[in-house]
Amino acid sequence: MSRMTMIQSIRSAMDTSMARDESVVVFGEDVGYFGGVFRCTEGLQKKYGSHRCFDSPINESGIIGSAIGMAAYGLRPCVEIQFADYVFPGFDQLSQEASRIRYRSNNDFTAPMVVRMPTGGGIFGGQTHSQSPEAIFAHVSGLKTVIPSNPYDAKGLLAASIEDNDPVMFLEPKRLYNGPFDGHHDRPITPWSKHELGEVPDEYYTVPLGKAATRREGEAVTVLAYGTMVYVAEAAVEETGIDAEIIDLRTILPLDIEAIEASVKKTGRCVIVHEATKTCGFGAELMALVMEGCFYHLEAPVIRVTGYDMPYPHAHEWEYFPGPKRVGAALKKVMEA
Amino acid sequence: MSRMTMIQSIRSAMDTSMARDESVVVFGEDVGYFGGVFRCTEGLQKKYGSHRCFDSPINESGIIGSAIGMAAYGLRPCVEIQFADYVFPGFDQLSQEASRIRYRSNNDFTAPMVVRMPTGGGIFGGQTHSQSPEAIFAHVSGLKTVIPSNPYDAKGLLAASIEDNDPVMFLEPKRLYNGPFDGHHDRPITPWSKHELGEVPDEYYTVPLGKAATRREGEAVTVLAYGTMVYVAEAAVEETGIDAEIIDLRTILPLDIEAIEASVKKTGRCVIVHEATKTCGFGAELMALVMEGCFYHLEAPVIRVTGYDMPYPHAHEWEYFPGPKRVGAALKKVMEA
Amino acid sequence: MSEPKAADPKPLSLHVPEPEFRPGDKPDFSNVPIPKAGAARKPPIDVDAQDIHDLAYTIIRVMDREGNAVGPWAGELNDDEVKQGLEDMLRVRAFDARMQKAQRQGKTSFYMQALGEEAIACAFSKVLRPGDMNFPTYRQQGLLLSADYPMVDMMNQIYSNKADPLKGRQLPIMYSSKQHGFFTISGNLATQFIQGVGWAMGSAISGDDKIAASWIGDGSTAESDFHAAMVFASTYRAPAILNVVNNQWAISTFQGIARGKAATFASRGLGFGIPALRVDGNDYLAVYAVAKWAADRARAGLGPTLIEYVTYRAGAHSTSDDPSAYRPKTEFDAWPLGDPVERLKEYLIKRGTWSEARHVQANEMLEAQIAEANREAVKNGTLHDGPHASAKTMFEDVYEEMPLHIVRQRQEAGV
Amino acid sequence: MSEPKAADPKPLSLHVPEPEFRPGDKPDFSNVPIPKAGAARKPPIDVDAQDIHDLAYTIIRVMDREGNAVGPWAGELNDDEVKQGLEDMLRVRAFDARMQKAQRQGKTSFYMQALGEEAIACAFSKVLRPGDMNFPTYRQQGLLLSADYPMVDMMNQIYSNKADPLKGRQLPIMYSSKQHGFFTISGNLATQFIQGVGWAMGSAISGDDKIAASWIGDGSTAESDFHAAMVFASTYRAPAILNVVNNQWAISTFQGIARGKAATFASRGLGFGIPALRVDGNDYLAVYAVAKWAADRARAGLGPTLIEYVTYRAGAHSTSDDPSAYRPKTEFDAWPLGDPVERLKEYLIKRGTWSEARHVQANEMLEAQIAEANREAVKNGTLHDGPHASAKTMFEDVYEEMPLHIVRQRQEAGV
Ligand SMILES: Cc1ncc(C[n+]2csc(CCOP(=O)(O)OP(=O)(O)O)c2C)c(N)n1
Ligand SMILES: Cc1ncc(C[n+]2csc(CCOP(=O)(O)OP(=O)(O)O)c2C)c(N)n1
Ligand SMILES: [Mg+2]
């Protein structure tokens, strides 16, 4: 057991997976010799050789397309897209190929692969280093989408994703890489070394895909969140003093629908929080599922707190970010309704 | 005034737009000499010259990327993607470029352009000629998305889209190209020549973007639909005898939220119908908007009737298609709730 | 920006390439230079790309107009092998003809034939070994038909019937057979070109000895995944053969819309340091020899080869297409590289091991086999009349395990 | 598939290219052939691509080691123009240094310098005319700084302050100025390469006389939009200049990860029939001459030219990067094409129209101007301390008219 940052735990997931399974290979832009611009793959090339961890040309369609071919061959590629914002040149390979190879070939071929990518804002990355594309992945049948919120989960979920026999989009909230953020951009953050979820086994383990985690039990209202927003929700709950149940979805698809339904049926109220733009964001699907599964238990309309419908602006990053103030306001509103 | 099929009215929109505005240019795969695989651009090259209507290389990123450049230059490109399924190689140019050029340059540059594409199933096109990607476009701030359901609207909306100063995704339900379908695949269809919305002025006119059309007034339940599904809804309403209000959204984004809210507040019930896969489909956003805007008026949970979450299968096309039987069942269920 | 002392500005105009012949024109290819059979040199497999630029701009040919096999690329196959090749091509042609008919009879939604370009897939299949993998387009049925893939299975898929190996999920002709080295075909163009390179990289990463072959059409080389494949193949020296089937047409669009000026598709390889060969795609012997050279290179760890097969799409693009709207009906007759079947037949007759009579006989036998397979397949159903796989299979295999939301959807569907 | 009679299978392995030197190594480029200045021929602008293959594999150079301008590409600029060029480069270098410092002082989030490759954008800007359009990457600040774009506006954007012309929406350095022929920079690589071609096509469609210049880095040529641009530019003979700035590095990745074997980036053009020139990017005179040749071609309706500028990224990739982790610190000193500023300075001194003293003086004057602009800009605010444009502007210009859902979001935000 060690204290790890999220970067270290992600690295440890790849390291332990590569150690136990020769078919695991890691590649992407700058991930080889240098170890990735966020250093998630540091040391892997040295340890496992440049045929198992290597730099790729700057071509996201090539990264994903070649990973599909390798997966069809029998390997388990775990590739890095430098920022989630840059996954779109490879989106055709994801949405039309990786996602459908099992189905269209009736299991003759499969695409067990992981596409890792840093996601979300909070580092003044502007419109091209801050996007959260999870809803777009969730709309594509055949893909799985995972978004961890802490080092322990990140390692276990990434190991499970690498083991999984379907293509998994693994979104890493970059604001959490070095510390749990604690919801406010203008206050000091707790380092992972002081956070209980920064305690990570050194050996291989998995956290199953498709299971949400209840980060806080409560009776008054259910907050559905994932990634960075888990901490924003925690801050807002603490500040408002509302007895909310905070559910960290962890996996967007497959989704732990039963956990969501059970919680909302219990509380009768729900606030959904994500950083992505609002229209057709994953919050819309959550809203729809709550409508379908819990309508008769609802005492107030569900509220979405999300990024606004525009590119992530550079200077106004923190006005754009759905912070504790906005989430707190939603909590109060849903309780007053 | 002529009777036109949807193909003819779409052609007429481009024809009249090209005639009145020299800056309108049309290109795409097979659209030049041949006039497009669905013949929507037939005759335009002959009439306006090959510099204004021409074949393009098979590269959707090139088609959309070059259109962005032309639009920045000052033209109004109206390009064709042969099937909506093939727009994804160009999705990076749409989601990261066309959609943001105005915003990121503070109006210094703009991208007035239209991307036309046949969408939806119903012609045994299998998983690669049947997709409905509207929700993915709707999630991208900066894009507009239009889906007409009849020749009159198609011409007017396409002309308005070409006139519009923002990038517009124009999705043409291919099942409607030659006739309004009438909801059942195994019954004869009415030709457009017998349909009142097949009556189309020969001259230039526009139908404004962002305004829904009420196809049927009713008191019992609101049905939100667009494209092919409008006719499925009509068939289901007729067969169940339920006094539904059918709203044809016409524009997915910007959305006529006020019309939706007014209708659902009146009826207190709502069924949403689309052909795209369910999870994170546009129905989820509609559901969320109804939750946010009409919760206290709802007498029953809103129901989505959609394509299932899997690739559009070839042999089981009509089991997959959300036909009148499924919509009818939803109408009954929402009335009984 | 300063004003340079250059010529006065003058109006520009857009150059839109046009094919030489359109419906009504009399096609005449006499100005197209066709290099003599046997003229192209055969370099060693470890040659550097920059030392064989010429081979990317010529057409490597083995059979001359008199039916002789000549030059350094000749002599790779014995008569029995060539007879097998001829039979393979005849089988593809007859199979296509039968399935075209089935589509017109309403037994399926769609069909795509390989008429005029049968030599390419048929000859290519012979250079692969068990375990190697093709990443084909929709026009390489020859790979399956010249291997031992059962025709009745192909038909079952074409009819989307209850015995369809892909359970009716895929379009007809979009086959998949790992066992036969045939990767699941995508309807989306060019995506498989880079996947094949990735597969080959996988083999190299694993210290395996298997190679991959990626396939693409002339029109589809314009797609960006062509570039991705070239970049990855050249960077990692992937053991892959990159096949461009230049059949002159992409639906209604001629190859000039994908290719600039005098450049060839093969010459695209040179900018990546990839050896590139341009070959007569209607010459079974030349296709085999060139493909073999590339396979040997790949297996020897020397990396990828780009091959352009010059051929002609003699039929319509698909059953949804009518080419008389955009090209002269007689263009194939005028096509200077002839018909691959006729040419190989003449070669064998000249060798004295074949005859018109045996040719007719072989054809009859194949047609009988195909008719028999068709009777079998039809018993399992056809697209519109069924039976199909159970509707419940539609919900399966989206993921390895069915997630709750799909379980619920299946329950709602009542299947 | 039959078993060919080839060699026994042997295990393959993956080739992963490595740069020659890593941290700790002593860089030595003496084995890199540097063609003599003046040696490359200068063809007429209407030349066919296939007749100048050699120019895609050489390095066109004008200034020799003694500071003389020699050969057919020399003699394009007079002394005043060259002096202006030197001053432009000095301005870029000093501006970059000042802004690097500002970033370290916390005045902005991020900066990217063009150290070592100033000659390219500065010389290139001189061949364009008003109305022409660049589609730049983030390393062509030289285009603005050698035109008349106000430095204080650049700084206002870098500081995202209340006078930022882009209202704080864009990253620092992602400038936009239609008036200065500078298309809004994208953070996404390569997308602008095809957009520039589309712009040029728009000019040709309209019978205009304007041309476009697309820009891309060596690493980014691997992106698929590079291919899209080549395909469209060659097909329609777009009046575009396709600029590849090969500065040897893409963040931590050397050019071998984007380029196969002995091929050059320039040689990619040949497979499309696009004339391609490879030029010494640290030689202001050569860059100007080659760019001028390409501009003349484009204006004459002869279509696109691909130019590879061979240079070296002397600084870090960005302020987020530390290159000592992946390359020797002394690599730039060993770089055989030298420093573009030093080389042009020596040329002018040799001409007798410049001196060390004037050089120092010019630098001091520029630094004073930059300091003055910086004082102005800082008055308008800086990223973390503000003031910024009003938060309400964040909701504007997503569309020409604000749709209802954004109106509601703005209301909810209370701005
Ligand atoms: C991404 C994508 N874009 C467009 C299409 C539509 N389409 C199908 S086949 C075809 C022409 C392909 O031509 P070519 O590559 O020359 O192959 P050929 O049909 O001649 O064998 C087109 C445009 C597609 N299937 N996928
Ligand atoms: C689509 C995309 N993928 C990845 C990145 C991340 N990235 C930014 S710059 C860069 C390296 C580019 O290298 P090169 O093209 O050589 O340009 P240089 O920085 O040397 O000028 C990378 C990988 C990006 N911005 N966009
Ligand atoms: Mg073709």
Ligand SMILES: [Mg+2]
């Ligand atoms: Mg570079």
